[in-house]
Amino acid sequence: MNILFVADPLESFKIYKDTTFSMMREAQRRGHAVFACEPRFLSWRSGGEVHARVRELQLTGQVEPWFIQNDVASRPLREFDAVLMRKDPPFDSEYFYATHLLEQAEREGARVFNKPAALRDHPEKLAVMEFPQFVSPTLVTRDEQEVRRFHEAHGDIILKPLDGMGGMGIFRVRADGLNLGSITETLNGGGTTTMMVQRFVPEIVQGDKRVLVIGGKPVPFSLARIPQGSEVRGNLAAGGKGVAQPLTARDREIAQTLGPVLAARGLLLVGLDVIGDCLTEINVTSPTCFQEITEQTGFDVPAMFIDALEAAVFTAP
Template structure:
């Protein structure tokens, strides 16, 4: 198969932990042809199809100079066997526009994973609202008074922007309410931006678990991202320690309920974030954790993903 990865620049990959690289390596081992472009390279013009200046490349096995690219050439997305949208957040206006170009490519015959319309319909913070039975006390609002009332009710809270990634912009406010006013002003910009507020879950000390779901089926191990030192965030991007562990009974309950629903909507790969018994986010743009789980447990996540991709692309 010809696989086009719409991703961040290949030169920026940290191959020792990158999940997109793990996908590429597994696909290459099966003889699939690898192509790459960035979302900014997508083009459409009346009378033609969605196209891109893309690079075909091969893997070298060198951990530093890990890919050997050919010259950029014009390709149509419909001419590929599968297109994998793996651009990292933030989900900004340019990402939004890219999903519309990818959806046009689907109308022209391209097979895109994850499905562009599903990417738009499942913003990673707000997607949890569909599954209230699995989430803790949560508030979504622009209003400072609502946030203050939520804090008064729950005492220990987490505030975060809706467009953050990697733990960016997350604040904890305890019972003393220290700096709550300043944090609200910073996040909601005097009512101009919506904020998510959640009751603080002390189970974060045991890790913020990433549960990967491939075509509706959960991977049997989660990656618990454990905060280090005085940090409240477990995100790997801010120094969290990743520890793979078997799914608990509650993890299975959550994943077996949410997974098939999202798979039916065209989300081939989903990453649930779970603290204790509660889902905190549903990641659909570029879920990670493949390499850490595989290295620690022996379960080959990339193999499971490419198996599913081949089935869906057949």
């Protein structure tokens, strides 16, 4: 296969942990050709097809340089067997526009994973609200009084922006309500911005678990991101420690319930965030943790992913 990765600049990759790199490495190991471009190199001229200025890569197996660039050319996306959208958040206007260009490429015959429309339809924090049976009590609002009523009902709460990533902008307010008004004003922009409020889940001390679902099926191990020191956030970007562990019965129940539903919508790879028994996020833009799970458990997550990608491409109608 010829596989195009739409991703962040290659020069920014931390290959010792980067999931997109691990996908590229496994694809090349199987004999597939690897190409890459950044979203800013997507283009669409009226009357024509969606193109991208792409780099053909050869991975070296070394730390530096980790790739050799064989060629740079503008090519229609439909010429690739698979296009993987792996641009990291934030899901801003430019990401949104990129999904529309990728969707047009689909109409021209490209196979894009995850499906562009599904990326738009599953905002990573809001998407959990479709599955209330797995979610801690949650409120989505921009109304300060609703936030205060939610706090009165639940006492210990987490507040966060809907567009945050890596633990950015997450606050905990305990029963005393200290700084609740100030935090709400900060997150809701004085009533102009929607935010999310959830009952605090004390099992966060055991980790914020990343449960990967590939082709509708769960990876048998999660990566628990465990907060360190006095930090309430387990995100690796916020200093959390990643510990791989087998899925619990509840993890598996959540993954096996959501997996087929999300796969049917065109989401080949999903990262579910689970704290205790509660689903907190559904990550669809560029889920990570492949290398950490593989290194700690021996289960080859990149191989499972490329298996699923090959199956999706070769069984296409």
